[in-house]
Amino acid sequence: MAEDIFKDLGELNKEELYDLAVALYERDILIAKQNRVNLFRYDVADDTLFFVFVDRHDGEVRRRKTEHYLTSENYAFSTPTRSVCVNLFRDYIEGRKTEPTGSFEMPYKEGGQYLRCDYKCVYDRNGKLHSILGQFEDVTFTREKMLKTIEKQNEYMRIINSLKTSFESIIYFDLEKLNYSLISATDALKSVTKKNGTMNELAQIFCTAYVMPEYKKLFTDFINFDDLAERLKGKQYIMAEYATFHLGWVVARIIPANVNADGNVTHALLTSECADELHRETIFLRQAAETDGLTGLLNRYAGKREIEKCVSEKKVGVFALFDCDRFKQINDTLSHLVGDSVLVEIAQTMKETFKNQIVMRLGGDEFIVFITGSEVERRLKSKDGLVGMFDQMKLNLEGVTIPELEGTHITMSGGVVAYNNLEGVTFEDMYKLADEALYVSKKKRNGNITITCR
Known part of the structure; x- marks a missing residue:
């Protein structure tokens, strides 16, 4: 695949570019899947820079054009990309960078746009820097998406940390993969529950070693994964009360944690809190009201x-x-x-x-x-x-x-x-x-x- 991308690029050294492609692939940068790739080669000896613009058309990779620039200090670069390249090369020439391969991101326009560069240094037989090969791509959208994801994850963690102070146990459900992860739990619950597993395994463990026998059907219906996403749709939570071997009377809630574009719940939290004292008070009040x-x-x-x-x-x-x-x-x-x-x-x-x-x-x-x-x-x-x-x-x-x-x-x-x-x-x-x-x-x-x- 890499050879197809760099086929017939003329002035560029095919072997060196192939090395670059391997390095980039090792870094999980799938060049062939991008709509457009900006490749460059900088020759240290003659201070020469080549740009190659490659894009995809009808599923095939093709070269659009090759541009040749001299990177003298007096040259007025017309695009931010070329200016970034010059700064990068000069850093290497002045010895401020020593890594043979690497990547970095930096802003290149007003308004928060970001450029990512992945590069590979090529050395001669004496170990002297011969040239630098690399790729540039605009990662503004990807970066924004990543920052939003991180922000969302941080928000989830703030919510979860807050929940930990209120509930004896919190279990995270992936309703698409039907897996669970134990976020926090009492020692008694940890002793009977694995940290990760399938939701069916969790239901079996709970019914066998956690929930009192007379409440097994209630719990099974409550946690039924076949229609759980549908029951959660449009709701803040669903709730059930049942007795357990370890905590006594428990109030459990399943809370939607993530909803997709179609409005379907994809992830949820199962929280449990001990309600023994509350249950006794409720029974007392109910008896007082009915007796x-x-x-x-x-x-x-x-x-x-x-x-x-x-x-x-x-x-x-x-x-x-x-x-x-x-x-x-x-x-x-x-x-x-x-x-x-x-x-x-x-x-x-x-x-x-x-x-x-x-x-x-x-x-x-x-x-x-x-x-x-x-x-x-x-x-x-x-x-x-x-x-x-x-x-x-x-x-x-x-x-x-x-x-x-x-x-x-x-x-x-x-x-x-x-x-x-x-x-x-x-x-x-x-x-x-x-x-x-x-x-x-x-x-x-x-x-x-x-x-x-x-």
Whole structure:
């Protein structure tokens, strides 16, 4: 390839130029791939400079012209390139440069334009400098691109260094090559994770030795590389929370780090931070927001939400509304503290009686139980079967002893609505019908339960 470039260049020494080509190729300067090449040769003895301009046309390299100049001090060079050459040669002649080959960049026009020179010194048999061969090219655009790349890399490093102070681990993803690099990590994570590898290897390592078993599917879906770039598109980050063996509860984010011209994410950062304390606080606040403070049952908000969720998934169900008989009398004659004790005992009895079902305190002395499952389906075949579902609750309440009641048993009246088909049914629908049934029960003796089938 080098011989083709320098073919038929006339005055220039072909062997010397071939040496130059080899030197330039060794420096990864692919002359043949450039659109235009400015070659020169400076002969030290007669202070003569040759310029050869070579360009490519239809894929072939051809010589455009050869120019011959004398480099005397009085010669007025018309182009910056030639002036640069003269300065370079004089540096050599005056002994200020000693490297046999090399390169340098320097500005040659106002406005920040840069010229790059790659050169090779040729010596005679006595070791005396005979000539200098070289190539010039305008690297302004390349230099600007390189500076922008460096600036971008520096910005990334500033961001990463900032992230290191906030996160326990940072992993860099190349979504095009599907590789990862561990930027920073705790000792525990380093012990189970390689510094570099494929993203599939990382997923396997995490699922095997890092993420708790019950959260493996969540983590696998979160880090799924098949659609990760698509899920990140147009977003600042995506987030997941899961439990790990080493850090406890972790909040992880995948943050886009680079986006190509098409708007597709090509690189991303996986960050992890320990959230054990935050998770405990969140659980505490959630429980406080969803739990009745006195009885420990679900409160109205949480119970309604759970029932609505269950209705959307089940075909049959029983909605039962209860209130405590003579509760106002207990509060008025025995004190509200005794009344609170009664409510606590009722809640405990209902939880034990209706295990794995939704039990909630609606407010005051009213409670709701929502029952589903195969047992309900079997008992729905007859009204007597449904009555039997609540007999155990009555028996359990009879076993409750509160000294202030002086042997009087706690009884509850109820209104029950049984559904063979829950499709289209709302919480309000069930509550309204159960309340009507409860009203009927309250007109009868204490402990009565009225059942309606729909």
